[in-house]
Amino acid sequence: MNKSSLTNRQTRKISANYIFPVTRKPLKNGIIVVDENGEIVDLIDTDGVLREQCGLEFYNGILVPGLVNAHCHLELSHLRNKITPKTGLPGFIAQISKREEASLEKIVRAAQKADRELHKQGVVACGDISNRADTFGIKAKSKIFYHTFIEIFGFDSERAKTIFESAQVLSSECYGDFSIVPHAPYSISTALFKMIAKNAETKKSIFSIHNQESAAENEMFAQQNGVLMARMKALGWSASDGLPPAKTALTAYFAKKPKNVNILLIHNTFTTKADVENVIKRKEKVFFVLCPKANLFIENALPDVEMLHCLGAKIAIGTDSLAANDTLSVLAEMKTLHQNFPQIAFHEILKWATKNGADALEKSQKLGSFERGKAPGIVLISKFDFKTKHLTKDSTARLLVEQGKLSS
Ligand SMILES: [Zn+2]
Numbered sequence: 131m132n133k134s135s136l137t138n139r140q141t142r143k144i145s146a147n148y149i150f151p152v153t154r155k156p157l158k159n160g161i162i163v164v165d166e167n168g169e170i171v172d173l174i175d176t177d178g179v180l181r182e183q184c185g186l187e188f189y190n191g192i193l194v195p196g197l198v199n200a201h202c203h204l205e206l207s208h209l210r211n212k213i214t215p216k217t218g219l220p221g222f223i224a225q226i227s228k229r230e231e232a233s234l235e236k237i238v239r240a241a242q243k244a245d246r247e248l249h250k251q252g253v254v255a256c257g258d259i260s261n262r263a264d265t266f267g268i269k270a271k272s273k274i275f276y277h278t279f280i281e282i283f284g285f286d287s288e289r290a291k292t293i294f295e296s297a298q299v300l301s302s303e304c305y306g307d308f309s310i311v312p313h314a315p316y317s318i319s320t321a322l323f324k325m326i327a328k329n330a331e332t333k334k335s336i337f338s339i340h341n342q343e344s345a346a347e348n349e350m351f352a353q354q355n356g357v358l359m360a361r362m363k364a365l366g367w368s369a370s371d372g373l374p375p376a377k378t379a380l381t382a383y384f385a386k387k388p389k390n391v392n393i394l395l396i397h398n399t400f401t402t403k404a405d406v407e408n409v410i411k412r413k414e415k416v417f418f419v420l421c422p423k424a425n426l427f428i429e430n431a432l433p434d435v436e437m438l439h440c441l442g443a444k445i446a447i448g449t450d451s452l453a454a455n456d457t458l459s460v461l462a463e464m465k466t467l468h469q470n471f472p473q474i475a476f477h478e479i480l481k482w483a484t485k486n487g488a489d490a491l492e493k494s495q496k497l498g499s500f501e502r503g504k505a506p507g508i509v510l511i512s513k514f515d516f517k518t519k520h521l522t523k524d525s526t527a528r529l530l531v532e533q534g535k536l537s538s
Pocket residue numbers: 201202203259340396450451
């Protein structure tokens with residue numbers, strides 16, 4: 131870029147006690163220069179000494195790139211406070227499937243509110259599950275970048291083609307980036323799983339699946355029994371159509387998943403060390419997306435985050451839905467991770483909530499870190515503990531600068 135075009139740009143100079151660029155070490159009293167499109171023009175290391183200068187905005191707290199929510203279900207937002215917590219996954223599924231159908235107006239109003247909340251709390255990109263078209267209009271108009279995962283399930287092999295084709299019809303109504311994905315290994319026939327995988331490979335589309343959210347899920351594939359299997363059988367699941375028995379739920383489908391595309395494994399609450407080692411040694415683009423608050427809500431359990439971190443797993447953060455969470459705040463998930471795994475440094479958890487999420491959604495060319503030329507949005511986190519360099523229970527996040535426009 132030449133000097134004259136730089137001088138023509140309207141810029142803001144923003145500083146805070148610390149800037150966390152994510153891809154390099156934090157800058158004490160650093161300055162971010164950002165243009166009117168949210169693009170980072172410069173990142174200035176002041177060596178910790180901030181001299182007064184014209185037009186400089188200073189904030190108490192830390193500046194971080196816009197947050198990425200890698201797993202959400204906007205269309206379930208009307209179920210906030212409607213589900214009894216800690217009933218386990220089979221109990222949660224029973225409550226969700228027995229619920230009374232809400233009106234479209236109610237669904238849309240709740241999703242709109244949730245979308246605004248997400249944005250206000252610093253989320254700039256979101257991987258969002260849709261089973262229907264209810265939220266497509268909201269996502270099309272939102273300030274947040276959405277990747278829509280059109281999620282399907284079905285136990286009956288003979289219906290696989292019909293189910294897949296209706297997902298294709300649904301995807302034609304979806305604005306922006308989308309993929310067709312399976313719900314979970316226990317809710318899909320082998321035939322439908324293979325169709326989804328083949329399509330993802332051909333289209334090179336991001337793949338996502340709810341993975342090992344409950345101990346009963348592993349039990350279903352390892353021992354062919356347990357509460358989840360009983361629940362699924364009651365809903366029509368059969369061993370002849372479902373994914374075959376395996377050591378764990380993950381191994382039941384992992385060899386059949388699409389190749390050479392991003393794979394988002396959601397939850398991983400009961401993922402074993404052997405599972406993670408097997409995934410990592412294949413050197414594929416696998417992201418372990420953690421939704422700790424939903425795990426506590428449904429199963430009252432948490433993934434072995436320390437194990438995942440120590441083995442070098444690529445971790446990202448999601449919130450799941452308001453059916454299983456009281457907020458869609460990524461910051462709240464970061465606090466929960468910190469409270470339960472205090473040995474993990476803030477800059478690591480921040481990377482999961484920014485850069486790794488952006489990588490997972492294939493948007494890290496613009497989002498996820500403060501680097502010249504990127505436009506990741508700027509979030510102010512207040513009430514940060516500078517001594518321990520970590521979040522406090524009172525920390526809040528607020529979007530100061532919008533992210534730049536993204537091309538699909
Ligand atoms: Zn989910």
